[in-house]
Amino acid sequence: MQINSGARLHVTNASAARLVSVINNDGTILVQNSTVAYDRPVTISGRYISDPSTNTFGSNVTVTVSGTLEGGAGDLFDFRKSLFIQSTNRLGFNLASSDVLFSGGGNHTNSITGSDFGTNAFYAAANFGYGRLAITNTADHIFFTSGDLSSSHGLYAQFVDLLGSSNNVANLHAPTGINVYYMLSEHDPRNAYLFDQTYTLNGGGLLLPAVPEPSVIATVLVTALVWRRKRRT
Helix, strand or coil: CEECCCCEEEEECCCCEEECCCEEECCEEEEECCEEEECCCEEECCEEEEECCEEEECCCEEECCCCEEECCCCCEEEECCCEEECCCCCCCCEEEEEEEEECCCEEEEEEECCECCCCCCCCCCCCCCEEEEEECCCCEEEEEEECCCCCCEEEEEEEEECCCCHHHHHHEECCCCCEEEEECCCCCHHHHHHCCCCEECECCCEEEEECCCHHHHHHHHHHHHHHHHHHHC
16 A cells, blocks of 8 residues: 555554555544554555554564654554654654553564663653553564664654563663663652662663653643553553
C-alpha cells in the first residue's frame, strides 16, 4: 500500500482493524479511537498520528528522516519486531506521553536520533523521547543503536518499565554506548524499583536517572493521575 504525499489513511472507531500489506506512508496515517495491527513492514516518511489508540506492528517499522510518530497519553505503540528511527523532525515527532512497548519475545532493535543532554534535565519532548518504555516479558531484549551517523544519542523515557525488577536491566543492550534516561522516582513513583541508581547496560551504555524541568513535572503529574485512574478501573 502506497500512501502518497497529501493523501490520508483514516482508521476510526475500529475494534480490530488489520492491514496485511507492506505500507509506505508519504502522507498521513490517522488512527482515532481504534485498535489496529500491521502484519508486514511499515515505512513512515510522512506522519503517523494516534489519537488515542492501540497500534501493534508485527514487523519492522522504519521512520525516515522526514517521518513522525505522534501520540499522547493513552496511546500505545506495540512493536513486535524492531523500530528504526532515522527522523530529524524533532518538532513533529512526539511520543513523550505515549507507551512504547517491545513485545513478542526475542531481540528488538531500537535505533534512535534523540540527543544526549546528560542528567541535569529531562529532555523527552522535542527530543524523540518516550512516555513509557516497556517490555512484556523476560524474553524481550532491546538493542539501542544510532539512527544516523552520530554516536552522541540518548533516549529519555519518563517510565522505564522492566516488569518491576532491576534484574531485567540485563534485557537492555547498548553496543554503541547509548545512554537511556528515566525520571527520578520522586517525580514518577513507577520508577521506584530502580532505586534512582545508575546501571551499566550490556555493551557499555548506561541506564540512569535524570532530573526533570518544572514544566515537565506538571506533565508528569497529569500522566500519573491518568495512570492511577486506569489502575483503579
